[in-house]
Amino acid sequence: MTEYLIRRILQSVLVLFLITLVTFALIHAAPGGPAQIFLSPNMSQEAAKVQMHNLGLDKPVYIQYIRWIGDLLQGDLGYTFKNHIPVGDILWPTVKNTIVLMSAAWFLAMLIAIPWGIYNSTAEYGLSDQTASIISYIGFAMPTFWFGIILQEIFALKLDWLPLSDMWTMGKEGQPSDLLLHLVLPVTVLTLGFLAAYVKYSRSSMLEVLHQDYIRTARAKGVQERRVVFRHALRNALIPIITILGLDLPMLVAGAALTENVFNWPGMGRLFVNMALAREYSVLMAITLIVAVMVIIGNLIADLLYALVDPRVQLGRKGGRAA
Amino acid sequence: MAERLLEIRNLTAGFLSEQGIVKATDRVTLSLDKGQTLCLVGESGSGKSVTSLAVMRLLEFAGGIILDGSIRFHGEDLMKKNQDELTRIRGNKLAMIFQDPMSALNPVFTIGDQIAESLQLHQKKKKKEAWSKAVDLLRLVGIPAPETRARQYPHELSGGMCQRVVIAIALACNPELLIADEPTTALDVTVQAQILDLLQRLKQEFGMSILLITHDMGVAAEMADRIAVMYAGIIAEEGTVAEIFDNPSHPYTIGLLKSIPGFEGERGEELYTIKGTIPSINQLPDGCRFHPRCPHVMSRCREEEPPLLAINADHHAACWLHEETAAAGQRVGVSAWKAKQSRTEVKRA
Amino acid sequence: MSGAKLEAAGKPDLPRSNPKPPGPWRAVWHKFIRNPYALTGLCILLFFIITAVFARWLAPYNPSQIDLLYANLPAGTDNHLLGTDELGRDIFSRLLYSSQISLLVGFSVAIVSVVIGTLIGALSGYFGGWLDTCFMRLVDVMNSIPLLFLNILILAIFGSKFSYMILVLAFTSWMGVARLVRGTFLQLREMQYVEAAKAIGVSDWSIIFKHLLRNASFPIIVNATLMVGGAILSESALSYLGLGVQSPATSWGLMLTNAQEFMLVDPIQALYPGLCILIVVLAVNFIGDGIRDALDPRKKIKIPRRRLNQWRKDYSKFGT
Numbered sequence: 001m002t003e004y005l006i007r008r009i010l011q012s013v014l015v016l017f018l019i020t021l022v023t024f025a026l027i028h029a030a031p032g033g034p035a036q037i038f039l040s041p042n043m044s045q046e047a048a049k050v051q052m053h054n055l056g057l058d059k060p061v062y063i064q065y066i067r068w069i070g071d072l073l074q075g076d077l078g079y080t081f082k083n084h085i086p087v088g089d090i091l092w093p094t095v096k097n098t099i100v101l102m103s104a105a106w107f108l109a110m111l112i113a114i115p116w117g118i119y120n121s122t123a124e125y126g127l128s129d130q131t132a133s134i135i136s137y138i139g140f141a142m143p144t145f146w147f148g149i150i151l152q153e154i155f156a157l158k159l160d161w162l163p164l165s166d167m168w169t170m171g172k173e174g175q176p177s178d179l180l181l182h183l184v185l186p187v188t189v190l191t192l193g194f195l196a197a198y199v200k201y202s203r204s205s206m207l208e209v210l211h212q213d214y215i216r217t218a219r220a221k222g223v224q225e226r227r228v229v230f231r232h233a234l235r236n237a238l239i240p241i242i243t244i245l246g247l248d249l250p251m252l253v254a255g256a257a258l259t260e261n262v263f264n265w266p267g268m269g270r271l272f273v274n275m276a277l278a279r280e281y282s283v284l285m286a287i288t289l290i291v292a293v294m295v296i297i298g299n300l301i302a303d304l305l306y307a308l309v310d311p312r313v314q315l316g317r318k319g320g321r322a323a
Numbered sequence: 324m325a326e327r328l329l330e331i332r333n334l335t336a337g338f339l340s341e342q343g344i345v346k347a348t349d350r351v352t353l354s355l356d357k358g359q360t361l362c363l364v365g366e367s368g369s370g371k372s373v374t375s376l377a378v379m380r381l382l383e384f385a386g387g388i389i390l391d392g393s394i395r396f397h398g399e400d401l402m403k404k405n406q407d408e409l410t411r412i413r414g415n416k417l418a419m420i421f422q423d424p425m426s427a428l429n430p431v432f433t434i435g436d437q438i439a440e441s442l443q444l445h446q447k448k449k450k451k452e453a454w455s456k457a458v459d460l461l462r463l464v465g466i467p468a469p470e471t472r473a474r475q476y477p478h479e480l481s482g483g484m485c486q487r488v489v490i491a492i493a494l495a496c497n498p499e500l501l502i503a504d505e506p507t508t509a510l511d512v513t514v515q516a517q518i519l520d521l522l523q524r525l526k527q528e529f530g531m532s533i534l535l536i537t538h539d540m541g542v543a544a545e546m547a548d549r550i551a552v553m554y555a556g557i558i559a560e561e562g563t564v565a566e567i568f569d570n571p572s573h574p575y576t577i578g579l580l581k582s583i584p585g586f587e588g589e590r591g592e593e594l595y596t597i598k599g600t601i602p603s604i605n606q607l608p609d610g611c612r613f614h615p616r617c618p619h620v621m622s623r624c625r626e627e628e629p630p631l632l633a634i635n636a637d638h639h640a641a642c643w644l645h646e647e648t649a650a651a652g653q654r655v656g657v658s659a660w661k662a663k664q665s666r667t668e669v670k671r672a
Numbered sequence: 673m674s675g676a677k678l679e680a681a682g683k684p685d686l687p688r689s690n691p692k693p694p695g696p697w698r699a700v701w702h703k704f705i706r707n708p709y710a711l712t713g714l715c716i717l718l719f720f721i722i723t724a725v726f727a728r729w730l731a732p733y734n735p736s737q738i739d740l741l742y743a744n745l746p747a748g749t750d751n752h753l754l755g756t757d758e759l760g761r762d763i764f765s766r767l768l769y770s771s772q773i774s775l776l777v778g779f780s781v782a783i784v785s786v787v788i789g790t791l792i793g794a795l796s797g798y799f800g801g802w803l804d805t806c807f808m809r810l811v812d813v814m815n816s817i818p819l820l821f822l823n824i825l826i827l828a829i830f831g832s833k834f835s836y837m838i839l840v841l842a843f844t845s846w847m848g849v850a851r852l853v854r855g856t857f858l859q860l861r862e863m864q865y866v867e868a869a870k871a872i873g874v875s876d877w878s879i880i881f882k883h884l885l886r887n888a889s890f891p892i893i894v895n896a897t898l899m900v901g902g903a904i905l906s907e908s909a910l911s912y913l914g915l916g917v918q919s920p921a922t923s924w925g926l927m928l929t930n931a932q933e934f935m936l937v938d939p940i941q942a943l944y945p946g947l948c949i950l951i952v953v954l955a956v957n958f959i960g961d962g963i964r965d966a967l968d969p970r971k972k973i974k975i976p977r978r979r980l981n982q983w984r985k986d987y988s989k990f991g992t
Contacts, residue, residue: 026829141901141953143908143925146946149932153939213426219381220421221441221492222414225406235431247816254818258909262932272821273913276828284828295816311476312430 008303012296019292020285024068027281028061068285078282087286090271095253095290097167098260098267100179102252105187109194114241117202121210121237122229132199139196148189148262155185165264186263190256194248201244206237239310246302250294328532329355329378329500334392336377337604344390345605347373349556351392352631355500355549360526360533362543362564364579365553366601371536374553375502378534379419380409396500415445418493422505424485428477434461434488435473441495460491465521483514490521497529504536519546540583544568552576555602555612558631562638572640574617611643619644700890703966710962716955720948724771733762735769736920746938754944757927758934766922767944773923774904774952777838781903782896784842789849790892794880796850797857804854811847819844820909827915837916841903848895856888890967897960901953908949924949 059067071078077087120129156164163169163182172178209215210233218232219225257269264270268287275283307313331353337346348370355361363371376382377389380401394401396417401409413419421427429437438457442448448456454473461469464487477485486506493501503522507515519542526533535546543550544564551561552575560573571577581595599616602608608615614624623643631639632646704710723730732751739760746755754763796804826840860866861884869879910916911925919926924945931942 023825026826137954137957138950141905141957142950143905143912143928143946145909145912146928146942146949149928149935149942150946152932153935153942157935157939213421213423214429216381216384217421217427217489217492218429219384220379220413220419222410222412222444223440224410232429232432236429239431250816250818254821257820257824257913261913273824273915276824277914279828284825288825291818291821295818299816310431312478 008300012300015296016289016292020069020072020289021065023285023288024065025061027285028064072289077286080280080282082278082280087282091268091283091286091290094266094268094271097265098253098256098269101183101186101260101265101267102190102256104183105190106194106248106252108187109191109198110245112191113195113198114202117199118206118229118234118237120199120203121206124207129203132203135192136196136200139192144189144193145258145262147192148185148259151185151188152262165262167266182263186256186259186265189259189262198241198244202237202241205240206233209233209237212236235309239306242305242309243302246298246305249298249301250291253294254291326357327354328357328397329353329534330393330395331374331378332393332395334374334377334394335390336373336382336387336392337390338387340605344388346390347387347556347604348377348553351553351556351558353551353558353561355532355534357499357532358526358530359548360535360546362547362550363534363536363553364538364540364543364550366538368555368601368604369553370556370604371553372504375419375504375534375536378502379413379417380404380406381413381419411445414441414493414498415496416499417502418496418498418500419502419504420486420489420493420506423509424489425477425482425509427489428485430477433474433476434480438473438488438492438495441492445496456495457491460495461488464488464491464494464525465517466491482510483517486510486514486518487521490518490525494525494529498531500532500534501526502534502536505538506535507542508538515542522546540579552579555607556604557612557641558639559613559642560638560640561631562634562640566635566638570634570638572634572638572645573613573642574619574644575613576640578616611641613642696890700963700966704962707962707965709958710965713955713958713962716951717959720771720952720955721775723768724775727768727772731762731765731768733765735761735765735922737761755938755941757930757941758937763927763941763944766927767924767948770922770924770927770945771948771952773917773921774907774949777841777907778900778904778952778956780838781841781845781906782899784838785846785899786849786892786896788842789846790853790885790888792846793850793853794857794885797854798861798876798880798884800858807850808854811850814844814847820906823906823910824913824915827910832910832915832918834917834921837907837910841906845899845902848899849892852891852895853885853888856891857884860884860887890963894960894964894967897956897963901956901960904949904953904956908945 068078075088077091079086080090116128116132120126120132123129152164155162162184167179167182168174169178169182210229215228215233218228223232253268254272256265256267257273259265260267260270261273268290271283272287275287331351334348334351334353335346336348337344339345351370351374353361353363353374363374365371373382373387376385376387378394378396378401380389380394382389383406389402392402396412401412404412428434435454435457438460439448439450439453442453442456443450446453458469458473461472466472466484466487472480472484477488480488490506501522506522507518510518522533522535523546525531533546535543537543537546547564549561549563550567552559552567552573554573554575560567560571560576567576568580571580575597578595578597582597597616602612602615608625610626611617611620611624611629614620617624621643627643629641629643629646631641633639634645737760739756742752742756742760752762752764754767756762757766792807792810796807822844823840826843827836830836830840857880866879866883869883874882907916907923908925908928911923912929914929917923917926927945928942931938931945935942
């Protein structure tokens with residue numbers, strides 16, 4: 001087990017290294033490169049050179065990369081090109097805000113979707129099942145940001161029940177009740193997105209298990225139907241669901257770009273889009289790194305949970321999935 | 324005469340399809356005495372598994388539906404019970420084992436847990452007590468080192484071992500009737516024999532009855548007291564094992580027996596095969612279901628379906644060839660017919 | 673479908689007892705058009721395709737013609753069927769032209785990613801070995817990265833050109849097809865007719881394209897159809913964020929950005945483009961599901977509850 005963990009972590013470090021290398025190379029290979037954004041055409045050659053030198057952009061790319069990695073290892077994410085603000089200062093608060101938003105939506109979706117999907121698998125094509133199926137059809141086909149805009153128009157503008165956007169009302173920063181009110185609409189939008197997939201998934205996972213031979217054996221043993229579902233089938237059905245949940249973990253930091261933009265939520269997704277539009281590569285690199293770390297952790301958690309619920313899987317023997 | 328344990332009358336069961344209902348079994352009538360073994364023989368698709376699931380009332384869970392008939396177990400009609408009442412009978416006095424032992428055990432529970440559950444449910448045993456009984460059962464079905472095995476998961480056992488575990492689960496509450504649906508089909512030949520021996524031994528020890536479903540006439544010969552041959556959803560022939568093997572009366576049974584290698588005929592002779600294939604249950608021919616494949620088809624067979632006719636008190640066949648015999652209560656006809664049959668075979672060869 | 677083909681390939685000179693059975697395409701088509709959802713989806717998609725193709729003649733105004741004198745007109749005034757936006761552009765005309773963009777993105781992304789996915793899947797499945805390991809690892813990696821995030825990153829680096837966007841979307845959606853083609857190939861590689869073809873010296877490429885891909889064609893079509901919907905959604909999201917289609921060109925996503933800015937003035941503006949996206953994607957998904965169901969021989973038949981209960985009552989003496 002420890003040996004497995006150590007091996008996985010070493011693997012992950014290697015993968016992270018590769019990801020930073022690829023991203024760095026891409027950014028510097030792009031037409032114009034990072035220099036493009038702050039060099040205006042009417043800037044003098046001399047001034048440009050000085051700027052490039054100050055930012056270290058006149059060095060060969062590999063030197064730049066080594067310097068960036070060196071700084072990173074000391075916890076320094078670099079500075080923005082435009083205003084020369086430390087990246088960490090603007091990044092970390094947004095990460096926190098995103099996690100608040102996403103975990104609320106994610107837990108809510110799980111709490112609703114898994115029991116609902118399980119119930120639907122026992123009452124196929126019933127009213128509840130049909131409702132869920134309509135919801136997932138719409139959830140898969142509807143642009144989430146549009147749903148957000150419509151909710152804003154109805155509940156914030158027309159009815160004036162909920163705040164239109166942002167995380168806090170001016171002057172009420174830090175009040176939990178204010179945060180809750182601001183959470184309602186974006187969480188609704190995000191939950192619907194997760195819900196569509198999770199209900200469908202847990203239903204089909206459960207249905208597959210319910211058609212297995214060992215369920216018939218349990219019934220032949222005289223086990224009551226409720227116990228068949230909740231004891232014999234549920235644990236088997238949870239195995240793939242848990243894996244999916246683990247793999248979705250990176251969504252907690254990266255999945256809210258659209259919703260955060262609609263609701264002006266000061267999260268990482270919105271920061272990412274703004275920085276992408278402004279081509280602030282140092283911030284983009286930092287966020288890419290965070291997402292990559294989340295992907296790796298998500299994979300690891302999925303594997304660990306998988307081994308925990310399924311006795312057929314033994315961690316030591318299985319060559320871990322690379323992230 | 325021994326006590327009647329199971330009596331199936333006119334069991335008609337089937338599945339729902341787009342066109343309506345497809346009958347997988349049609350007026351199946353069978354009976355089984357205490358302490359006896361009844362073998363249900365037939366090709367795949369003949370309705371034997373549906374029959375066994377219907378007796379367990381598990382057919383509903385497999386998407387099937389019982390349309391008509393009665394299933395009396397111990398004089399009680401299982402059809403009149405709801406699923407809640409049935410859970411008290413299933414696994415208790417009426418148990419079942421299945422074809423594929425590897426998939427019949429739940430992968431996330433230990434073997435001991437799976438056996439003990441039955442005891443906890445039906446005999447209200449405490450967990451510890453049930454566990455030690457489970458270990459005893461494992462020993463009984465011939466699993467070495469039962470204490471350690473009980474703590475293992477199904478994937479750690481071989482197919483033959485798994486089938487022993489499935490049998491142990493079924494035996495946990497001393498059932499009076501054990502339904503075994505092709506218990507050896509998925510296993511290696513050597514293991515097959517061991518499992519069959521085990522069933523035979525346990526039957527004697529517990530004094531239980533067995534309803535054994537198989538497609539293998541050889542297995543039936545070894546295990547059965549009575550044999551019922553199914554074809555396309557009906558009972559084609561039914562009788563004691565001696566009657567069926569000495570005096571097979573339905574052309575289908577004769578075909579089945581002939582197609583066993585080394586059962587009849589010379590070495591090196593081409594193996595007999597019944598021409599054609601079993602019809603699909605949603606497009607049965609008119610008249611007798613076997614007539615398109617029957618070497619003795621008469622015009623009547625194409626129009627009218629034969630009922631199960633008595634050849635003697637212990638032997639019935641659903642074939643028009645035996646109408647006169649049945650009416651006269653004689654059995655000469657069959658032998659005469661059989662002689663004629665073998666002559667035509669010679670000619671053909 | 674594959675069964676019929678296998679038989680034909682395996683025993684070429686077997687006389688057919690029946691007259692030629694209907695081809696697999698026709699059989700699927702027959703099942704498909706009997707599915708009301710799929711048929712509705714097809715009609716809707718055809719409608720949108722037609723309006724997109726004839727947008728130039730159908731649109732009453734130039735979609736990018738700014739006329740500040742007539743900004744934010746309500747629906748129905750002055751020949752503006754759905755009114756005008758904040759710059760006085762005709763919303764109806766913009767919707768029509770946007771459908772061109774969306775469908776173009778949807779179909780071209782689907783085609784490009786089917787090509788990429790098929791190629792990778794075919795190579796992986798046919799040759800196996802280290803090539804397979806590498807490609808499948810790549811699929812795993814791609815699948816675990818949040819794709820919208822990746823799209824934004826790449827577009828931020830390379831700039832938001834329309835052709836880039838199609839390529840980027842295609843490069844992030846080929847994995848499903850690759851898996852599928854690989855799976856089919858792994859299954860079929862061992863089949864006798866492939867062995868036979870190899871034995872008589874048919875080249876690898878010819879086996880891949882003539883024999884194997886044909887067997888995978890239906891599942892690929894299903895996957896591609898569902899991909900069209902995904903691509904339309906991604907395009908609208910990227911355009912909404914400002915990284916996709918750029919003004920003066922128009923797209924439903926871009927229209928929503930404008931609509932959100934002016935939702936205090938004219939809330940109804942946000943309704944149309946979103947509704948268009950929803951309907952088109954829904955239609956495409958219905959078509960995809962319809963094809964998939966038509967292909968699946970073991971498809972569970974949905975029997976209306978009332979009919980089922982009636983049967984139970986008619987046939988069964990004992991309710992369950």
